[in-house]
Amino acid sequence: MPYYYSLGQVPHKRHTQFRKPDGALYSEQLFSTEGFSSDYSLLYHCNTPTQIIRTEPQLDVMPEIAEEKMLKHRSFEGFNLPAESDYLLSRKPVLVNNDCHIVLSACQESMKDYFFKNADADEMIFIHEGEGVLKTMYGELKFTYGDYLVIPRGTIYQVEFNTTVNRLFIVESFSPIRFPKRYQSKFGQLLEHAPFCERDIMPPSNLVTYDEKGDHLIRVKKKGVLYGLHYNHHPFDVVGWDGCCYPFAFSIHDFEPITGRVHQPPPVHQTFEANNFVVCSFVPRLYDYHPDAIPAPYNHSNIDSDEVLYYVDGDFMSRKNVTRGMITLHPAGIPHGPHPGTVEKSIGKKETRELAVMVDTFHPLMLTKYALTLENPDYVMSWAE
């Protein structure tokens, strides 16, 4: 999805002989998430990436749906999710549909004994708290507060935290996560009116080649089931790669807000898109500068999308009782808007310090049992005067 990039050594011509110092061939792998008809990369492994030596029993991790149908505004205390040591077990799906799963994690420890591959979904991992390194077969991505890590499905990775208090807001997307089409030229370059550009997109760096034999466990998630596949070599055995399909990092702090004389609609905050949902970044910005402007948003009907807002930091002028890590869900079918009193209060304000991530889905979301354990009851009545 991003621009062409290359790291390490690649042969002069694709699909030709590329040999190690001892004369043996490197093993070429074409990596894409949409067959042979979209962006791809070519990776060169020391070992063939197909050598499974042992398999483990499978584990069902399909989200347990608690409410399939509902029509209520909901709110959840994301930071009440208990911390867990294991990365995969710490990931708790809260809101799900067939296009995406919204997942929270308060993972305490780095992945040491295994690697992970999500065979179903591209992942967008928003780092709310914590820092570390995402290690992948493409190289490393350092991450810190405010980073989006976007990982194409099929990428083998390992998360190494430098911190024990970590809060992740994750979207698993069952279609490729891309930048908004309207921000790209017909050849894919980010245009002048986009709120970010290629310089803000961090590709992997520090490609370390682990040419190591031995039993290496890769946990692979497919159709809600975790499989344990043991390979006879280290999965990060790549000496070089090139192409346009690779994981990257983008900091929400590099999102340049688009502002106007009167209130700008949510699409100006859009950051990513996939089939049937979008991701938006609400960042600190100057308010509307028409002399009679109302900075608070207008009520809106959102009849065709469920709106999920994940509150990161700062103050939220249109909402009361907001906490860090809170999620609100405003479902399609009933309008929502600013809380009572917040419209008048917003008039004359010059700027907001709010930081939030929004996911708008075009098909309704279902609530999992984890969501219910985090719920603030009676939120639906919080507009009543």
Ligand SMILES: [Fe+2]
């Ligand atoms: Fe909204």
